[in-house]
Amino acid sequence: MATKTRTKTDPDNLPEVTISEDSEVRFLHLGTEWVQGSMLIKQPFEIELEYVQRMMAWLLFVDPDSVAQRRAMQLGLGSAALTKFHFKKLKMDTTAIEINPQVVAACRTWFKLPPDSDKLSVILGDAAEVVRHAPFHGSIDALQVDLYDHEAAAPVLDSPDFYTDCRHMLTDEGCMTVNLFGRDASYERSLESIKAAFGADAVWAFKPTRDGNTIVLAQRTPSHPSRMELLARAEVVQERWGLPATKWLKVFKPAQP
Structure with a gap:
């Protein structure tokens, strides 16, 4: 997570993954108290954190009946909440990019991440390099970007050039959602x-x-559906996949110019 734009991460200096839990929720940490992801222990394929649920807002901009034929990618695996939801609940072709092999191992051991298959692929790699990989260009309908290090200070990749590379990944109807959080982030x-x-x-x-x-x-x-169009789509998303989409519309709008 950084406005310190990362060009290369040292694979020999990655943080250690740790796990904690209470009676209902399991948490992923990267060697600190900062929560890097979570899972409802009894509902492992639902999305527990509010901000992660909001990263599914791309569903407001596509035909719900077309979702299963689309392709998703996550830059940063976290606790695999988004990866599992796209693969298990939305039945989408899903790829996740994660630089830390400990995170992948933890997700498979503690967070119910299924093994790779024809429709699920977890790739060990640097997101900065993957987004420049031409075969992915124009192929992703839903791109989620949640790239934070163990200090959770700011997005690790946060430059106009990086976001331009992300745009190149998208189909014409594609959307990118980004988590912006951090003590140092602007x-x-x-x-x-x-x-x-x-x-x-x-x-x-x-x-x-x-x-x-x-x-x-x-x-x-760019598209500019009316609030009534968004509400109709949100109601379908909420009924079909259990996301609080109608509540999103109270706090979601075009960014100010």
Whole structure:
């Protein structure tokens, strides 16, 4: 997580993964008290954290009946909440990119991440390099970016060039959602970097959660559905997949120019 733009991560200096839990929720940490992901122990394929649920807002911009035919990618595996939801609940072709092999092992051992298959692939790699990989360009309908290190200070990748590479990954109807959080992060600077890459009219934003996570959505092709259209779509998303989509509309709107 950084406005310190990372060009290369040392694979020999990755943080240690630790696990904690209470009676209902299991948490993933990268060697600190900062929560890097969570799972409801009795409902492992649901999304527990509010900000992670909001990263599913791309569903408001596509035909619900088309979802299973689309392709998703997560940059940063975390506790695999998004990866599992896209694969198990939405039945989508899903790829996750994670640089830390300990995170992948923890997700498979403690967070019910299924093994790789024809429709699920977890790739060990650097997101900065993957987004420049031409075979992925124009192929992703839902791209989630949640790239934070063990200090959770700011997004690890947060430059206009990085977000331009992300835009190249998307299909014409594709959306990117980004988690912006951190003690050192500048939301306005991050937002301007996203606008520079996607265009100001393609960017939407939630209000921050109570924990300080702000989710920004950017479309490859800008669209401006009415609130009634969004509400109708939100009702379907909520009924079909159990996400609190109608509540999103109270705190989600086009980003200010």
